[in-house]
Amino acid sequence: MxxxxxxxxxxxxxxxxxxxxxxxxxDEKLKSCINKHGLGNWSCIPAKxxxxxxxxxxxxxxxxxxxxxxxxxxxxxxxxxxxxxxQSLLGNKWxxxxxxxxxxxxxxxxxxxxxxxxNKIMKGGESLKSPFSSSKLPQCTSQFSFSACLESMEPxxxxxxxxxxxxxxxxxxxxxxxxLSFPKILFTDWISMEHPEGQNxxxxxxxxxxxxxxxxxSTDVSWLELLQASYMPSDEDLIREFGVGEFRxxxxxxxxxFDAVSGVETSNGFQMSQGPFVFNN
DNA sequence: AAATTAATCAACCGCCAGGCG
DNA sequence: ACGCCTGGCGGTTGATTAATT
Numbered sequence: 001m002x003x004x005x006x007x008x009x010x011x012x013x014x015x016x017x018x019x020x021x022x023x024x025x026x027d028e029k030l031k032s033c034i035n036k037h038g039l040g041n042w043s044c045i046p047a048k049x050x051x052x053x054x055x056x057x058x059x060x061x062x063x064x065x066x067x068x069x070x071x072x073x074x075x076x077x078x079x080x081x082x083x084x085x086x087q088s089l090l091g092n093k094w095x096x097x098x099x100x101x102x103x104x105x106x107x108x109x110x111x112x113x114x115x116x117x118x119n120k121i122m123k124g125g126e127s128l129k130s131p132f133s134s135s136k137l138p139q140c141t142s143q144f145s146f147s148a149c150l151e152s153m154e155p156x157x158x159x160x161x162x163x164x165x166x167x168x169x170x171x172x173x174x175x176x177x178x179x180l181s182f183p184k185i186l187f188t189d190w191i192s193m194e195h196p197e198g199q200n201x202x203x204x205x206x207x208x209x210x211x212x213x214x215x216x217x218s219t220d221v222s223w224l225e226l227l228q229a230s231y232m233p234s235d236e237d238l239i240r241e242f243g244v245g246e247f248r249x250x251x252x253x254x255x256x257x258f259d260a261v262s263g264v265e266t267s268n269g270f271q272m273s274q275g276p277f278v279f280n281n
Numbered sequence: 282a283a284a285t286t287a288a289t290c291a292a293c294c295g296c297c298a299g300g301c302g
Numbered sequence: 303a304c305g306c307c308t309g310g311c312g313g314t315t316g317a318t319t320a321a322t323t
Contacts, residue, residue, distance in 0.1 A: 021291070021317080043308070059309075060292070095311060110312075111290050 018052045022061055026051055030058055031066055064105045071103030075112055083109060084117060 018026075033049035039062075042055035051058065064070075075083070079101050086097040094106035094113075101109065 019293075041308080055308080056294095057292075063310095064291075092312065106311075107291075114313095115289055
């Protein structure tokens with residue numbers, strides 16, 4: 001991480017930083033500044049852009065609102081489904097969850113959860129609480145054990161999900177609408193189905209090359225247990241579970257990020273830093 | 282139509298991890 | 303090793319809008 005520019009930093013401290021909603025003029029200044037200078041040290045951006053904001057505010061505005069490729073449409077039923085599933089698995093890891101929803105920010109997901117889903121889940125009991133029965137769902141903490149989870153799961157009793165039917169409808173009916181195979185959603189974080197150039201990196205002699213380094217956050221260490229479980233979902237499993245368009249896992253290939261399911265180049269990369277991994281199967 | 286309440290969401294705050302001098 | 307700094311994250315606030323009374 002580069003150190004900050006002292007000159008810019010001093011300037012920004014002297015400035016009386018504006019707070020509150022951003023005006024269109026401010027947005028324009030920030031956009032043109034980033035277009036001109038690129039993304040660098042956020043503490044330097046306000047001075048360069050002529051904004052009386054602090055760098056943190058600029059960063060937030062850019063990431064949550066101005067950044068290209070953001071999707072500000074209402075959440076689709078499949079996106080909602082993904083949020084519910086991931087929240088039940090990962091807890092309030094909004095940035096992680098957002099990485100699985102193209103064009104969505106952590107803030108957006110978090111807001112949606114807090115305003116739309118949380119209360120419904122409280123009211124709706126099991127229907128929205130989790131894809132798994134509460135008695136079988138281990139808490140998702142850093143101590144979370146996938147082995148324990150796998151052992152506690154009943155073997156493949158799920159029915160195919162119906163993504164077009166929103167979770168709201170499911171909640172209204174008051175029953176569990178989905179019974180999912182637990183580990184799949186997690187595997188897709190780091191298992192690539194197809195190499196964009198036709199080569200499956202899982203079959204590479206050297207395991208995963210540095211270009212295909214997979215991502216695991218520090219809190220995901222126990223995910224390694226999944227590897228030891230020798231369980232690998234098929235393409236069909238993943239697509240049936242989440243739909244090609246909605247659930248995506250991303251892998252870095254050099255400078256370009258590809259969607260693991262569709263192979264389509266995307267701009268919303270799930271940066272993965274820790275690899276390679278050895279697969280047992 | 283006005284007042285009140287609820288819902289939404291952009292933005293802020295504080296904390297933490299990690300890099301650098 | 304230590305302190306300072308940035309970037310990143312999750313929790314929270316508060317202004318605005320919509321719905322209800």
